[in-house]
Amino acid sequence: MTSISFDHACFDAAIVDLDGTMVDTLGDFAVSLNHMLDDLSLPAVAPAAIEKMVGKGSEHLILSALAHVMSSGGAAPQGADAQALHTRAQALFDRAWERYQHHYLAINGQHSAVYPGVVEGLKALRSRGLRLACLTNKPTSFAKPLLAAKGLDGFFDFAFGGDAFARKKPDPLPLLKTCEALGTAPARTLMIGDSSNDAKAARAAGCPVVLVTYGYNHGEPVRGVDADGFLDSLAELDRAVF
Numbered sequence: 001m002t003s004i005s006f007d008h009a010c011f012d013a014a015i016v017d018l019d020g021t022m023v024d025t026l027g028d029f030a031v032s033l034n035h036m037l038d039d040l041s042l043p044a045v046a047p048a049a050i051e052k053m054v055g056k057g058s059e060h061l062i063l064s065a066l067a068h069v070m071s072s073g074g075a076a077p078q079g080a081d082a083q084a085l086h087t088r089a090q091a092l093f094d095r096a097w098e099r100y101q102h103h104y105l106a107i108n109g110q111h112s113a114v115y116p117g118v119v120e121g122l123k124a125l126r127s128r129g130l131r132l133a134c135l136t137n138k139p140t141s142f143a144k145p146l147l148a149a150k151g152l153d154g155f156f157d158f159a160f161g162g163d164a165f166a167r168k169k170p171d172p173l174p175l176l177k178t179c180e181a182l183g184t185a186p187a188r189t190l191m192i193g194d195s196s197n198d199a200k201a202a203r204a205a206g207c208p209v210v211l212v213t214y215g216y217n218h219g220e221p222v223r224g225v226d227a228d229g230f231l232d233s234l235a236e237l238d239r240a241v242f
Helices: 028-041 046-052 058-071 079-109 118-128 140-149 173-183 197-203 236-238
Strands: 011-017 131-134 158-160 189-194 207-212 227-232
Touching: 011 173, 028 046, 028 058, 028 079, 046 058, 058 189, 079 140, 118 131, 118 236, 131 173, 131 189, 140 158, 140 189, 173 189, 173 197, 197 207, 227 236
Parallel strands: 011 131, 011 189, 131 158, 189 207, 207 227
Antiparallel strands: none
16 A cells, blocks of 8 residues: 555545446456347457456447457557547447447346455545545446445445536546535545546546556556555555545
C-alpha cells in the first residue's frame, strides 16, 4: 500500500467504482460477449483480451470485441484499415448490443466474485460516517442487480451507471453529478477506482482519488497513473491515514 496521508476529517463521502474495484466481473464479460459473438457467427475472444477492453462502458466493450475478432486478433490496424474495421463493427452494433444485453442479464453475477477486503473496506468507510455512492460506466440495469446479488447494495446511498448521465468517466460530469446527489463538495469526496478513467475523472472534477492495484487498467500498469494513493485491498482503508 502507498501511504495515504489525508486527514480523515477531510471527507464527507466516497464514490466507489464497481468492475475491477469491488467485483471481478471478467467472467461475466467473457461469457456474455462470447455468447453474443456466437449468435453473430463470429469467433470467440479470450478473457485476456477482454480484460484490456473493460472500463469504458458496454458500447466500447462490444465494439472492441467485434473489431478484435474481425481483425483475427492480430495487430491493431491503422489509418484507413482501422476506419474500415470500425465501420464494419458499427454495422453490427445494434444486433450485437441486443444479444449482449440478453445474455448479460441472464448470467449477471454468476461468473463474478467480490474481491477480498471489499466488504471490510466499505464497512470502514461507513464507520467513519462517510456517505457512499457507486459510480460505474456499466449500464444501470446491469449495475444495480449485480450490487444486490453480491450483497453490496446496502452500503450505498446511490448507484449510478454509465447511462445515468450525459457522459461517462473519464469525463468529470458523472462525478460532479454524483457529488450533487450526495450533497458533498468534490474536494471532500474521495474517488476509489481501478483505472486511469477513474483517476482522470476525479482530477478533472476536483476529487481526491485512490486506485486499487488489482483491477482493470486497460492493460497498463496502474501505478503509472496520476493518483493520490494505491491500495492492494479495500480492507486497507480500515488502517489508512485519512
